[in-house]
Amino acid sequence: MRTFAGAVADDGRARLLGVARRMTSEAEVSGGAAPSTPPSVKLAVDEVASGLAVLRTARSCEVAIGLDGVVALVAARLDERASLAARLGVDAALGDAELLLAGYRRWSAALPGEVVGDFALVLWDPAERRLLCAVDPQGIGLLFTAELPTGGVAFASHPTPLRHLLGDELRLDTEILARYLCRLPTEPSRTSFVGLRRVAPGTTVAFQLRDGSPRRTVQRYWDLSSFPRLQLRSPEEYLEAYRSALERAVTRRIGGEGIVAIAQSGGLDSASILGLAARGGAGPRLRPIYVAPLEASCDESELVTQLEGHVGVPVLERRPAADLETLRRVGEAVGEPRYLDHFPIAWSVLEGARAAGATRLLTGLYGDLVSGSVPASAWLPSLLRAHAWATWWAELPRTSHWRMLRTALGSIRSLPTSEPLLRHRGGRLRSRWFGEVSCLSPSARRELGIDVAEEEFLIHVARGHRDVADYRARWLAASAPEETELLGRAAAVMGIEAAHPFGDRDLMAVSLSLPLALLRKNGLGRHPLRVAVTGTVPEGLRTWQRKILFTDFYRGMFARLIPELARLPLAEPLRPLLSSHRLEALVRKGSWSYPEGAHLWRCLAVNAWLWKHSPKEPPRPPR
Template sequence: MCGICGFVSLRGGEGEVGESLAAMTDAIAHRGPDGEGFYRDLFSSGGGAALGHRRLAIIDLVTGDQPLFNESRRLAIVFNGEIYNFAALREELAAKGHVFATSGDTETIIHLYEEMGPRCVTRLRGMFALAIWDAAKRELFLARDPFGKKPLYYTALPGGGIAFGSEPKALFAHPDVHPRLDPSAVAHYLTLQHVPEPATGFACIRSLPPGHAMTWRNGQGRPERYFQLDYLPKLTGSADDLAAELRARVTEAVRLRLVSDVPLGAHLSGGVDSGIVTAVMAGLTDRPVRTFSIGFTEEAFNETDKARAVAARYGTQHTEFTVGFDAARAVMEDVVAATDMPFADPSALASWHLCRLTREHVTVALNGDGGDEMFAGYQRYWLDPLADLYAKLPHGLTRRFVPWLAEKLRARGDVPVEADWRAGLKRLAQAVRVPRAASLVRWGSYFSPWDREAFLRPDFARAARPDDTVGLYAEAFAAATADNNLDRGLFADVRVYLPGDLLVKADRMAMAHALEGRSPFLDVELASFAARLPARLKLRGRTGKYLLRRAFADMLPPRIVGQPKRGFGLPVSGWFRGPLRAFARDLLTGGRVERDIARPEAVQGVLDAHETGVADHGKRIYALVMLELWLRRYL
């Protein structure tokens, strides 16, 4: 696990190339505190190719420094991630005559590239972002893993060059890259709580999408997809047989992720997915598993008792952390600095503390990320068909009475949204105006498209067009190789929500503390199997992850197996009515959001309605606070 960066520039001397590369690499030093490496291929006409690397040593502690080269040194690679099938690939490549100078996974990739060229990424099982420079062809190859576990950003340089890096901050360390606001990305952010890929919030920087690779040569390069989940043909067999195979595949995915030369543990949330990972780990290791959980001082949001039940069952060496409003406020600027992009998932505040404290004990932590998107865990998956039926009722009920009633009810905000029927009624009033294809917008948007339109300054709204967040999801929904709406919705979440929100949070919060996170449910073989499971085995009635629960029912406490999905929510609504009320108002009043993006009276209206209890705008305020902090830091 590391940080990578580099560029191909057609101008500048040796000193400029070296200084730029050093600055870019220093900008991501937090991703790899164990070492650094540089490569420069200078051009006689000026400029050159440069690769930089920051290392977090996990395996091959002695010979794993980068960049690495093939035998002729024609090819150079920098790599961030872990390849779990590298031993088998290495044996195959050695049989073909390739000579290895190291014992790690990085060198395997460069020899595989010699054999297969860009298609080599289709053989890699793991998480990765990589760059390979071919000195003879003056060709740069960039690639990213199928689901976007590892990030990779790029931008054009003057004169036909290109720069890339694990985080946008690495690109801004190059003297020719300067931040410029992308209004369309900000508009998406207000609705989704994150910026959807390939946008970043900066007009000049793009994210290489998950499952894509790009070859740059002579100033030209275009991302091309090499992987997409297919949901057809469906698997056949009895539920018992498929459950047994699923259990075996999950176990294999966990086993592969236990390879490490440094201490490892698991993040245990109290949910089904992390509970399964912990249970499987306990069965595969001969020492107590190190587990880590985080809770909140507000009891309604605290699930550490469930995590504790799993820990007790497996005798893990368990550590718990508690976060209050003061700890959350203290790291808001740190989260902004870590993500580099507008990012309003409040759970990142808790994740920051969890990763920081976890790193005091281990260097690698397994987690349950991806389980909901692969096996249909979210509540909205079973709500969507009901909303479709509801939308067929008379408009007088769905478009007038229910929205009127929802506006009259005072929202609570002191319990998770899943536990508040008033919040559900408000979402139902919104659901009839958003198609099923945009399920996340339907149920989870902070600012609905029409609310956002009224909230923005007219000049900013014009600059943000064409922006259609619903259309963004609808396009992904329609692109799925699937024969039912549930799988189409899962595919849309895998393409938009997973890499744009969950994996940004997972990577940045962990790597800010030099902690490697591993996600067994995002194993490409396991995910491909899950995609082809019949829809009835993913969602049955109101029970999501049906087959997953069935496969591991004997390994988890009954209260964990049977509990409904609950999001990792933070009590931000209460905080912004209480101890963080003055902070939010002081920050937003007269700030950059009011001056450049939103109508001042709209911002003040959100603050007033929330503080008086007329509405629960806690998450909206959090989104505005994080946007304000981002604007002040980067623009």
């Protein structure tokens, strides 16, 4: 387990001892079946400084205490350590916590903006009575905070310790719960519980603990504009910059020792990571894990077999576990009633990584930054500015007539008239995105503003984007962090660090700087990546034109899980939110489209999570 927690409060040590006993007791009752705390992991609670108590395991974080009493707790994978140490005038051999403690003395609260890598950082300054929490810009590091009723502050790298710490004082946030059920985006710092907040990527959260209750301030030290835009002279220089940054990103995350697992598929992103890592000499330490879907239409095993023979590294194959027990374990690992839609695959990969003895898991997340698959409303402004009409025209014959029609319609979407039209005629688009039936009660939709939120979300989608770089940057800010966060939580409780080479800061800066003409060539997206891995992956995979879409997998998961989940009556917290009549009608339908099925299974999965924590009635027999 890679989880740590702390509290700045008069009763902080006593509270954390209670958390440790509860987490240890749950592990003993489950016999190790629950992932939150394996019985072999020993939790220790120490009063490391005046007013600060910490709960941790041997591997969860590093702690350093300065002569002035300042304490640094760090869970990190730092890049450019030698450069950082040279700027600080200290030995590069210092541990992560000691190095960042020296950085705090130099830059104070501006320290996170000077660090490159994946990190979760907590600094306690007893003289200033200030607690500072920060995570890296991509949100690979995880931190959560909560203000205690006694006037103190608690923090943790996972929600579960804070849930145990607050106990009966913790309440569900019904607005966030409803937005999650309806597949609407939420504010990055909010969780499913009132008062339990996440430290958002690229921000610092400071608590001043003088004179009564803590005073919380949030400051953003990084945003999308922080990425420098490269201005190179030729396409060859851009492609070389991308190749060099990609190889460096993979090397950084492979490290020099230990077993490293890779979430493998037949796609180019994960294949590139395996190929580059094997070419760099890490082959004996690699454990690529492919989860073969139960649906034949989603099977990529043929491509995976080609890759295995080409790189000379055996690929471990597993089957997804789309059952209630897996759902329960994922819910416990995530720590709140939220799930990744592809949780059977993600969880099977994590179980395979743990069985292989891996301490790090690499994924292909963020590879879409160079896909070139963006709406025409994003392409057209870039084409006008970049004078790349020849490239666009050359691509048209390679696309289907349906795609050409979608391109034309996509450009129309960005016209100013689209917003009033959408407000009056947006019913079909709304049903396509959110489904035709909502299980939320009409009163809950009105009180929580769900109808307004859906309308504003669709208008945001229809408005278009300034250019391709703007689209990719907005996608990066809106979509990728949630998947990164939930996967990171589940990995942490299994003692695994999730890492994403395509999320490397240097590589992302290059990706967002690539000219439009380099994103696609010969009808294929990801052109910079395809050039970078020439000879590294099988040629058939490198030039493969189709990527498996997992819509069939989701439908299969719905068909297997929904009848089982529907056995449970509604838990008390969901009764004011959901209409039981609508829920039962949708369950009886028996066959669901992706938006309807996703909405329904989220409602039922959240109900199962809440039922475990507050059961009210015995389960009904299946109908």
